[in-house]
Amino acid sequence: MERIRPAQPHHSVRDSVQAAIHALGVWTPADRARALIAFGAVATATAAMLPWRESLGILNVSLIFLLIVFVVALRGGSRAATLSALLSFAVFDFFFIPPYHTFTIASRDHVLALFVYVGVAITTGRLVSHLQGRTEQAERAEARATLLAELNSALIGGVTLHSILSAIVERVVKLIAAASAQILVPNSDGSFSPRAYFPERTPLDRQDMAVASWVFENKQPSGRRALAGTAFGRWRRPGDTRSRALLMLPIATTDQAIGVLAIEQAEGAPPISADAERVLVTFAAQAALAVDRARLTEEAARSAALAQSDELKSALLAAVSHDLRTPLATIKASTTSLLDTSVSWDEATKREFLIGIDEETDRLSLMVSNLLDLSRIEGGALKPDRDWVDGAELLNDVARRLRNRASASGKTIAVDTPDESPLLWLDYVEIAEVLLNLGDNSLKYSPEGSTVRLTLEISATDARFSVADNGPGMSRRDRNRVFTKFVRGETAGTSIGAGIGLSISKGLVEAHGGKIWLESEIGQGTTVFFTIPLALPEATDRARE
């Protein structure tokens, strides 16, 4: 990799003189052009004034030459101005001061006039060109400031890290007409990968990456300026047919380096000017702050989300421990009674205890399943594992499981299924869980001897399941709240368990694209309905792939 190196530092007077002569001798085409302008201007003025030299008078001639020097200074810079001043001095003396066509001066007044003239000319020339230089500088500074402001506008409004990085690369490319720009960010293993790029991802080879690494560690831009002009780090490997100019800037704050901005110059385009480079370096530093800010915003959002989920988890834990306590209490009471040697229970009573333990265990098992699903729903990780299921078979299976619980308390389960039901595209375990939850609830609130009815109806678009009981029913207010998660501070009779079970059911049904609702009146029992859309064969084939 070749890099243009700056000149070595000077060490001796002889070196300085040599350098000065070298500088004088190095006339760029622009300098030559300006010299020509100086010559031309003076020559033209001379030619114009020559015929009238008698009538014009020394004063007017000197004023006109002064004007020429002024104009040359404006356009040509101080060197050309000085040159034209000296030239016009010579020409003035030769052509316009008697005796004509000689360098000698007859009158003493004329000597004074001439030397005053040259003094004023040189001074004016330098002053004007200096002023002009200042004006140009001011204009360039303004251009720089404008460029910086426009680059910085990329940083405003970007809230996410990604949007800021994308805005940066896009702006840079558009504002300085680069071929491409990308932002490299370090990976954990020390290599760099592009996190944002515009317009396309330009591959960087190992050497480029090595430079990026250097830039990142040293927080210095790479590429040096050549002595004369503003070419940038032009890296060309031996044999590399395409020559690419890459400018790498560190995106870093004083304590932390964040990444590297790699700008590729357009092929054949003029090199990035010194002004633009300065602006970019400033911009990179500001970008670092903006990027840092975006990162902090993202972290803040994450911790806020975490805090909220923690809150939810504590509420859940509270609700769950409450729910679990009831079946556990029953089990504990039953087992300790049976273990109690001071009483001898008759066989029927023993059997009752044992049945109670068995039932409550089933209830606990359902709760555990509910919790598993609740955590998956909360985490957004719930994806039903669908398969073709016979709806009637599902309903009968659930009914069988509920019947054990029901018969112990003298209640019955009835099942109503259509004669011909199509296969349903759903997750068997999840929908069974929904039906078990609903059935369990219904059983809890059904009076002894009543029937809980499970029904399946098929319409043109969905399968509609319903679980109906003859319990006390619900008020309108409870009806609306019942599906919201663990409704707190319940009125007596509605335990929080109902809340979790129903909100799980809602989550599972909705994950299937269905709807769940209930109809109930005080004193007239409750029916919970839910639908599962009938799947189109194409949709399911696609889903299976």
Place this chain on the structure above:
Amino acid sequence: MNERVLVIDDEAPIRRALQTALTGHGYQVEVAEDGADGLVRAATYSPQLIVLDLMMPKLDGLQVLLDLRSWSQVPVLVLSARGEEREKVRALDLGADDYLTKPFGIDELLARVRALLRRNTASASADAVTTFGDVTIDLGRRIVTKSGEEVHLTPTEFALLATFIAEPDRVLTHRHLLDRVWGGYAVDNAQQLRVYMGYLRRKLEDDPANPRWLITDPGVGYRLKTD
């Protein structure tokens, strides 16, 4: 009775409960608390049935099964938990004979243990006649009757039923059934299996929507219950 059962489970309470229940029903029980120990005991104790927990730390159930199947065809009943559906099916495809999902009732465990041991000792001859409910199947003469009346089955239906008869009272995975009856596992064939199960149920069950013999194990396969 007196058959030897090996229980491999890392949880002591489960080992205790199973050992007590099985011993109570006349079986001889040996226990192992991890996969490695289980494999050693399987070789030295020579059980006639192994009850294997799928989720164990260190050497997990599937690895034990793989190792075991490389040198033994002893029937294996795997225990799985809710949420381990995939592992359960994998275990069955890798050679386990049946499964139970925790928490399970002991009655169900005993029924499956009995069924797996029966298979070992029974001789599956082509002359055997199988009965469940009011259905009788004579494999040799290819005659099926229900309530005394002959039932006509298509060749595919018969092949399917015969596959169940060959291995009664244990789960047969979709893949197993498709392999035996349709000669290969292909996506469209899974649908066929379902359809043909429907046909069989309609012909042989009293209430096809509420089957008593040809049971669905959701997500896994089907089983034929003969008792």
